[in-house]
Amino acid sequence: MGHHLGTKDSLIPLIDRLNKYPIGLVDSDKLREILGLLFDEQEAFIASRFPLEEATLEELVRATGLASETLLPLLETMADKGLVMDMPYAGTTYYLLMPGLIGFFEFTFMKRRTDLPMERVATLMREYLQESQAKEFFGSETQLTRTLAYEEHIPVSSEIATYEQARELIRRAGMGAVGLCYCRHKKEHQGKTCAKGAPVEGICISLGSAARFLARRGFAELKTEEELLEVIDRARELRLTHVTDNIREQPSFICNCCRCCCELMAGVQMGYHDGIAKTGFTAIINPEDCDYCGTCFPTCNVKAIGLAKGETFASPQDRFAAVTAAVCLGCGACVSACTKGALSLVPAGNRRQPPGASGTCSCASSGRRAAWAPSWPAASRSRCGAPSWAGSSRAAGPPPEARSQSATGWVRRNAHGPGSLHPIGSRLSAR
Numbered sequence: 399m400g401h402h403l404g405t406k407d408s409l410i411p412l413i414d415r416l417n418k419y420p421i422g423l424v425d426s427d428k429l430r431e432i433l434g435l436l437f438d439e440q441e442a443f444i445a446s447r448f449p450l451e452e453a454t455l456e457e458l459v460r461a462t463g464l465a466s467e468t469l470l471p472l473l474e475t476m477a478d479k480g481l482v483m484d485m486p487y488a489g490t491t492y493y494l495l496m497p498g499l500i501g502f503f504e505f506t507f508m509k510r511r512t513d514l515p516m517e518r519v520a521t522l523m524r525e526y527l528q529e530s531q532a533k534e535f536f537g538s539e540t541q542l543t544r545t546l547a548y549e550e551h552i553p554v555s556s557e558i559a560t561y562e563q564a565r566e567l568i569r570r571a572g573m574g575a576v577g578l579c580y581c582r583h584k585k586e587h588q589g590k591t592c593a594k595g596a597p598v599e600g601i602c603i604s605l606g607s608a609a610r611f612l613a614r615r616g617f618a619e620l621k622t623e624e625e626l627l628e629v630i631d632r633a634r635e636l637r638l639t640h641v642t643d644n645i646r647e648q649p650s651f652i653c654n655c656c657r658c659c660c661e662l663m664a665g666v667q668m669g670y671h672d673g674i675a676k677t678g679f680t681a682i683i684n685p686e687d688c689d690y691c692g693t694c695f696p697t698c699n700v701k702a703i704g705l706a707k708g709e710t711f712a713s714p715q716d717r718f719a720a721v722t723a724a725v726c727l728g729c730g731a732c733v734s735a736c737t738k739g740a741l742s743l744v745p746a747g748n749r750r751q752p753p754g755a756s757g758t759c760s761c762a763s764s765g766r767r768a769a770w771a772p773s774w775p776a777a778s779r780s781r782c783g784a785p786s787w788a789g790s791s792r793a794a795g796p797p798p799e800a801r802s803q804s805a806t807g808w809v810r811r812n813a814h815g816p817g818s819l820h821p822i823g824s825r826l827s828a829r
Contacts (some may be wrong), residue, residue, distance in 0.1 A: 409433050418450055419497040421542060424534050428526040435519055436506060440617070441476055444469070448495035452485060458493060479503025483611055499535055500542065501649075502578040507587075508602075520587035527621040527661055528668070536665040536673030543662060544675035544752055546640035546652070548730035551743045552679065561646045561752065562677065568607065568626045571648070574601050575609035576629055577618030583658045593658045596636050600655050601627055608650035629654070636730045637665065639699045642674050644759035646752045657699040666725065668699040677728035678749025683722045687740035688718040694741060697732040699727055 409430050416423050422431055437445060445621050447461040455473070473493055475485045479504050485492045495827050496502045496548065503523060506514070527535075546564045560566040568574065585591070603626055614620035621629075633640065633654035641662055641780040655663050665673045683694075685706070694703050697824035698721075706720035723746065733741045 408439065409442060409775075412437065412442045414682035415446045415448060415495070416498055416621045416634060421497060421499060421538070423498045423536060424531045426526065427642055428530065429524050432503075432519065433520050435514060435522075435571040437481065440472060443494050444472060444476070445481065448482075448493075452492040452494040454490055454492055467496050478615055480508070480615065483733060484615075485607070485611070493662065499531070506619060507583040508578045508582075508612070509579040510578070516587045520584045521737075523584060524588070528664075532588070532665055532668055532670065536668075536670035540753060541644050541673060541675040542665060543641050543653075544644040545677050545727040545729050547679055547728055547743065548634060548640075548676040548733070551730035551733045553742075556679070559646075559739060561649075563758070564630050564640045564652055565627060565672055567642065567652065567683040568603070568623060568630065568647060571605040572623055573609065573620065574603050574623075574626050575613045575620050575822055576604055576626065577604070577612060579654075579659070581655070581661050590659070592639070592656050592724060594636050594656045595652070595765060596633075596638055596656045596659070597811070600726060601638075602632065603652040603654075605650055605652070606648055616763055634731075637697045637735065639727060639729040639731050644752050649805055655699055657696070657701060660699070663699045666727070671725050674727060675750065675752065676746065677730075678725045678746055679730070679743045680723045680746035680748075681726035681728070681732055681741055683719050683721055683736075684742075685720075685741045686734075686736045690714075690717040690719055691738075691739060692719075693737070694719060694732050694735050697735040698726075699729070699731060701730060702726040732737075742789040 410432060410794075413423065413425055413552070415427070417726065424770055426754070433442065444458070444462055445822075447458070453461070455466055455470060455679045458473070458680065462469060462474075473482060476482045477493070481496060483494045483496055496505070506519060507516075514648045514767070546562060546567075547558065549558060549563050549565070552558055560570065579596070582592055582596065588596055602618075604618055609620065613620045628654075630640070634636075634658070636654075636758065638654040638656055639660075640698070641653045641655055642651060657663050662674055664681065665716075667671055681698075681703075683703075690705070697703075702722045702725035703719055704722070706718055709718075719740075726746075727747055728743065730743050732761075733743060735741070
């Protein structure tokens with residue numbers, strides 16, 4: 399099946415390379431089994447030799463020592479698997495190694511593949527995320543992702559920016575792609591389906607250069623602006639939570655998340671209450687209007703609604719529900735579920751402006767942006783010369799305690815220290 403046939407130790411160079419990204423992968427036996435299934439031995443070697451910035455075929459030939467006629471088909475296969483991103487630009491194709499999260503973990507389940515033991519991979523990924531990776535992913539000071547509110551439920555006295563609205567993000571992008579939901583597809587291989595009835599297919603949105611890459615490699619299908627807006631409407635009918643990149647300009651995706659399948663929602667439910675940036679609003683329940691019918695409980699995708707705590711009720715009829723503000727994302731998915739009108743969104747006082755755009759370069763002021771620039775590999779540098787990690791959602795770096803085991807022992811995941819990213823140089827400005 400083309401999986402990695404070498405020893406576990408032979409994966410160490412790949413792990414060390416992946417851990418140069420701000421969100422690394424915590425080393426464990428499960429991680430090594432996952433990587434051994436996703437990469438064959440040649441692919442693992444090639445990936446370990448990737449620079450942190452994008453590279454041409456010629457540059458990768460020098461880095462790997464492989465002949466171009468040997469390397470090119472391997473890179474093509476890796477792009478088809480979502481292990482690397484290929485970026486045609488000005489007549490040249492550049493290649494970028496994808497991070498694990500957000501990256502090739504997700505892409506593995508954004509196709510219906512027959513070359514992998516998908517049930518085993520699904521189990522391994524679920525266990526690895528819960529047992530080893532959650533703190534690395536959700537524990538950064540600056541969150542990797544952020545929540546988008548249902549703008550129709552935002553108080554009329556409040557204002558929200560364009561980057562805070564799912565529909566406006568789509569309108570500004572003008573086009574995008576829709577594909578399989580990684581989380582629900584993974585659950586499907588564990589014999590489970592979404593309790594809200596959310597579909598596996600046609601629900602996850604990618605935008606911009608990410609959409610073009612995913613469509614080109616068969617992970618998604620290009621859609622018009624109108625079709626993408628219909629996906630948003632469908633997600634709201636199902637009361638799913640919109641999540642996007644934690645950047646202001648040109649985010650690359652909009653996930654539509656449920657409480658039972660989504661790994662992002664699971665992280666909040668595990669106790670990482672600030673693991674996803676909140677909207678700056680919170681849901682509240684008016685006790686006088688609430689009859690504790692329980693209809694709103696399953697609508698909350700982070701399980702923030704329940705019986706009001708610290709209250710004494712004379713009888714069951716006196717009970718009312720309440721929202722745990724520290725957990726609530728402020729998405730508004732729950733609001734329309736209440737037929738009594740007891741639920742509403744109010745300003746929460748925790749509103750923070752997202753960092754600047756990842757992949758946006760110094761020429762952004764003129765309205766130009768590197769057409770290829772993805773937001774995922776934030777440690778890379780724009781071909782226009784500006785580091786794409788500057789001000790990005792990954793800029794906080796990994797937690798100080800994050801480590802990976804290399805051949806020389808325990809080392810910092812980020813060799814330049816927590817909160818510091820290696821300023822990788824780009825060559826586009828010199829071309």
